[in-house]
Amino acid sequence: MKKATAYARVSTTEQSKTSIDGQLDTIRNFAKFNDIKIIEEFWDKESGGKMSRPNFDIMIENAFAGKYDLILVEKIDRFAREDIEATLLIKQLEDxxxxxxxxxxxADVTTPSGRFQRWIMLGFGKLEREIIADRTKRRMRDTAKRGYWMGGIPPYGYKTVEVKDNEGRIRKKLEIIEEEAKVIRKIFELHADGKGLSAIAEFLNxxxxxxxxxKPWAKTTIYDLLKNKKYIGIYEYGKGTKRNHHSKNSKPLIIENVIPPIIDKELWEKSKKQFRTPVRISMIRNYLLRGKIFCAECGAPLVGNGGKKTMYVCSNWKSRKGDHYVGISKNKIEKHVFLYLKHLLIDNRPNFKQIANTFNYLxxxxxxxxxxxxxxxxxTLEEKYEQRKNIINAIKKGVMIETLTQEAKQIEREIKELNLQLEKxxxxxxxxxxxxxLEHRWNNLTEMILSDDEDTLKELYDLLIEKIEVASDGYIKIIDKDIL
Structure with missing residues (x-):
């Protein structure tokens, strides 16, 4: 039998219309008919602000403590006054x-607060992790601004030395290794004079x-070294990742004059001019909806189909596994999806204060x-430790050794389980x-939809769209993701 609590609420302005007893009677009848055991009942008369419901607070705390399987209310607006608040609390309780x-x-108590607001609310677990990551990144960026080395192996020509910051904490800064610095200067001089990467590596070896x-020098090592702005005293923090320092970040933190330079900017510019950027003409089209768009007739993915008019077409039809044709212009569908998300992001801005208040209350x-x-x-652990101590003392005196030994083993198991629960x-x-x-996270999404960069738009589509279905008559169905 399911265990439940019953909750009723009225405001001072509506007591004549809805009584506490009436709500609770309705709930009791429902529970009796559906074989649900009500173990507690709570009610509030609300006259003040949104979060001024003392009995509601006790009920929610008891719920998270595992006392109930269900919270029964007459109508969902008795549980929470605002759509956003109701959706947030319901989702967290369900988790x-x-x-x-x-x-x-x-049975579907999801309130009509709008799909996009639901994304934010139901995706709070991911949002929470991202906010923690953002806070960590901000702290690290603030540390980097002061010129402190943020970890990893120092580049050739430098070593780390320990220093104390203003708060007395041990930090690290880069310091020049003069013997290696001479090699760095020679490499830049050779490159500025027109020597290629292979020729410079050969000279050093x-x-x-x-x-x-x-180890011997390789031209890839020389290339990385010639591109490293630390040698002119510029610290680019957040440009790459720990796993791949070649990965690109469009907005790294650029800090000048915090690293002792090994070469001057004049030599850097001379070397830089020796690099030739090849002009590449790519005929590869970027299908932004690849992996997201499907045929509504057979469920197969729609794939890119080049030619005079670029299309997304049913992969079964293209490979002659099906006799139906489903296709749509690449420009048409990508524009449709873009305008759909732009409308959601620009026209459905939520109440950030209300969402934050509800999360913090929860x-x-x-x-x-x-x-x-x-x-x-x-x-409980203190009690178990005391019991164990008493048993050990009794065993030492030879009192009921076999029985006490079994009891001691049981207590050890209980202590282990309690410690695991505590650790968790x-x-x-x-x-x-x-x-x-919250507003910062939202603004990041709006910046993405306003971006002209196709890779950024594809990232946004992957983030917000579960799938797109296209029917043979041209009907388009966009299925949103439930989480951000």
């Missing part, structure tokens, strides 16, 4: 295995000048529940989210 059920409404690892409740559980487990709880970190952080 914890507690379901909110409206006894007078259909013939003169028994090895890399830091004692996580405050979760944190309180977590702290209560931790306190309970710690108290301690890993759950709750933090507050700000209105500004």
């Amino acid at each position: 914890a295995g507690i379901f909110v059920m409206s006894v007078l409404e259909p 013939n003169n028994n000048i090895s890399t830091r690892k004692g 996580y405050k409740t979760k944190k309180q529940s977590k702290n209560r559980k931790i306190e309970y487990i710690k108290n 709880l301690m890993q759950n970190v709750y933090f507050e989210i700000t209105e500004e952080e």
Whole structure:
């Protein structure tokens, strides 16, 4: 039998229309008919602000503590006054295995707050991780601005030395290794004089000048070195990644005069002029919806089809596995999807303050529940430790050795399980989210839709669109993702 709590609410302005007793009676009848056991009942008379419901707060905390399987309300607006608030709370409760059920409404209690706002709300887990990552990146960027080395192997010509920052913490900065710096200057001078990468590598190897690892120089190593702006005192933080420093970031943090330069800018510019950028003419078309667009008739992917008019066509038809033709102009469908997302992003701006307030209320409740559980487990552990101590003392005295030994093993198992529960709880970190952080995430998406860069648009489509179906009559169905 499912365990449930019943919740009723009225405001001071509507008590004549809806009574607490009436709501609870409706809920009780529903529970009785559906074999649901109500173990607690809560109600509030609300006259103040949105979050001034003391009994509601207790109920939510008990729910996260695992006391109920269901929260029963007469209508979903009794649970929460705002669509956004209701959707957020319901989603978080469902993630914890507690379901909110409206006894007078259909089973789907998802409120009509708009698909795009739902993306934000239901995708909070991902949003939460991204915000934590953003905060970490901001702290690291602030540290990089001060010229501190942010980790990794220093480039050839430099070593790290420890220094103290203004707060007394140990940091690292780059310092020139003069013997290696002489090699760096020679490499740039040779390149500025017109020597190619292979010729420079050959010169170094013939003169028994090895890399830091004692290996011969390769032209790829020379190329990377000649492109490294640290040698003119410029620190580009966030340009690449730890796994791939060649990856490109369009907005790295550029900090000048925080690294001691090995060469001057005049020599850098002379070397730079020796690089020739080849002109490449690419006939490869970028199909932005590849992997997202499907045939509504057979379910096969639509694939690119070149020619005078570029199209997306059914892959089964193209490979002659089907006798139906489904195709659509590349320009037409990509423009349609672009305008669809642009409308959602530009015209459906949510109330960031309301969302932030609801999240923070929810996580405050979760944190309180977590702290209560931790306190309970710690108290229980103290009792178990004391029991173990007493048993050990009894065993030493030879009292009922076999029985006490079994009891001691059981207590050890319980202690181990309690410690595992405590460790798991301690890993759950709750933090507050700000209105500004939510708006920042939203603005990033709007910047992406306004971008002229095709790779950026493809990234946005992958982020927001689950799939697109095209029918033989030209009908287009866009299925959004539930999370951002």
